[in-house]
Amino acid sequence: MINYPNGQKAPKKAPKKKPLSPTSLANRGMSFENLINQTNAYYRDSDRALITKRPTPIRVVKVDYSHGAKIKEAFFEKQSTADYNGIYRGKYLDFEVKSTLSKTSFPLANITIHQIEHLEKVIAHGGIAFFLIDFVAYQEVYLLDAKKVIEVFKFSKRRSIPYQDIKNHGHIIEEKINPSLDYLTVVDQLYF
């Protein structure tokens, strides 16, 4: 692990590689989103939780109905909520999943005010809200409570959260074979 106690910028070269277990090597053949989807499928099939991905909203402009409905023109839209939601141990969960290539911080540039407001409302209604943040360079995934992100987003001028803060305030998710990213074990510790 590389630390930057003096706030120095990370070097441009690749980080020193950690020795990897065959498991994490195998897992990392998959995108972060696929790892989460696989984990959720495992939770669903083992009746541990029911968590689903909200499909990417797409604005459809033109549809050709000549052979069934074929979309000919459409655009991706930004999610105004978070990526995933569901039920676990009778509680409502809502969370956003983000991957970053940065070695020094988690950028908030791709998070919208609508998503922040959505997560604030989740908390106000008694639900559980968090981010799963994948630091690709370190092959580390953290669960960070949404309150921390809301706080930085709304009450500071910073447009990112330092990696070191996430190490301190977040909780690392263990990568396993099945489920590949067992984030509910961290949810157990934090919210129950």
Place this chain on the structure above:
Amino acid sequence: MINYPNGQKAPKKAPKKKPLSPTSLANRGMSFENLINQTNAYYRDSDRALITKRPTPIRVVKVDYSHGAKIKEAFFEKQSTADYNGIYRGKYLDFEVKSTLSKTSFPLANITIHQIEHLEKVIAHGGIAFFLIDFVAYQEVYLLDAKKVIEVFKFSKRRSIPYQDIKNHGHIIEEKINPSLDYLTVVDQLYF
């Protein structure tokens, strides 16, 4: 209201019109889905509940990146979950919304086994699951507990639920100005 106690098929002509209040006339300029979305926006803004629509899943085949990302070929996919979910009074809700032109029954043809299994799991995890069924011909909307639909879908040969059964087992939703379809008042009575 036209009843069919003898199971007789509904006549093909338009049903006898109920006298309509200006409100329901105005509302019905909107699709059923829009009424639900408007209702959910009202619930969200008044902090009563946080309920969101899952976007229609779309399988993207071809994207043109020459001027931003423009989808050139894609197909609508079936929802494998229900249309809406969210949190209300600390509880997880999940429900499907269907409109029918039939005067005699609610057809199950557009409901998939994946949706039925999804709603079964919602109930098993302690969530609230139901259908909102719009009988367009009568301008009546019913909330029907998902257990009833699951039962018919899985344990009978019927591919529809008679209108009269829905009148007996379901709960009519009052149409108002704001929110237009106050289904949470029925949820209060049934599940709390």
